[in-house]
Amino acid sequence: MTQEEKTARQDGGVRERLLAAALGLFNSKGYAAASVREIVEASGVTKPVLYYYFGNKEGLYLELMNGPLAEFESSLKRVTAFQGGVTERILHFCLTILELVRENVEVARLVYAIYYGPPQGAPHIDFNTLFDRMVESIGEMVREGAENGELRPDAGQDGAWAVISILNTAMEEQFCHTPPRIDGPQMERMLRLLMEGLAAKTA
């Protein structure tokens, strides 16, 4: 057993408590306004413990984000491999993303706050590329649908952004309103409403 492994086993609870407390405080007060003092008090430890585990406030923040973000990215890869008609693939994609967000509301809320709001002095993380990849995935599906006749031939950019709008707003509702006024089934109904406008009139 290496020294690293020993350390990893020993520090168990404290690390997690610090991460959880920081996440809660970053969300309720913002990265800048949440002080180290508050974080350690909420975790029932003292300041040096935080510096021992994470080096500094930034290190704690990065540690907090990296796990869930990596998980999200790998989920993104898996979901694009889904087979079926374009409409069903779009629905499946959006529902999966929404479910991911619902499972990690706290982290998602923080990501959105940093992405959409001022960085607040938090170290930079490239959320932009991640969001763009999501946009691009939906764009490709819509384009494919327009080409193979499943969607209207003019369902290009505008159609893709309309889908993204619904997904985006549904996600935001998860962490900006309690209880959220949009859930999975409702988002699906909204998307189907949109699709009936997007779908090719073959009747």
Next chain:
Amino acid sequence: MTQEEKTARQDGGVRERLLAAALGLFNSKGYAAASVREIVEASGVTKPVLYYYFGNKEGLYLELMNGPLAEFESSLKRVTAFQGGVTERILHFCLTILELVRENVEVARLVYAIYYGPPQGAPHIDFNTLFDRMVESIGEMVREGAENGELRPDAGQDGAWAVISILNTAMEEQFCHTPPRIDGPQMERMLRLLMEGLAAKTA
């Protein structure tokens, strides 16, 4: 001429420069992270000047928000008085709101950051009621359209939220991406795509 009027004339430039600098810094660093020192330096004055005009940082923030918010509210009232078919009224409503946002991007960005993100220690302003009123206005229009046969009879909650989603995401694009990937005409096309799904099939 009262004392108030004299004062109002005299302090001209400084007040405005402080407000503008604060708005810029609140947006780029967040309310908590933007320091009074930075604000006054950017305005070319010293700290006591800020305290002279606004009492404190919170006073400055409130002064900054109140003007545009009142203007926005009165615009909301005016736009709901627009006459015409439901579809055109919805389009007019959304285009007007988007235009308002585009004319006050900086304030809108700050409002969204505070509304969606952590309050950062900024004094509370009730944006919720304002947003709800917007949601309610759209809800009423859709409901009316469903009743008078201009929209599908089942175009209720879901249809309204689909409209809101498009408007919401279009607004966000204005202050979260340069250049914005959505403008007025594109939002209109997205809404019309949605409408063709919502509209009653009378053909």
Next chain:
DNA sequence: GTCTATATTGAGATAGAC
């Protein structure tokens, strides 16, 4: 690993001269 105690910096805010 975790503590007490403290160094150091920068924050918001004010006193008092002009």
Next chain:
DNA sequence: GTCTATCTCAATATAGAC
């Protein structure tokens, strides 16, 4: 109205004992 100089407090971070 605007300044210089300063107060007070809380922030991040660390030294050093256990």
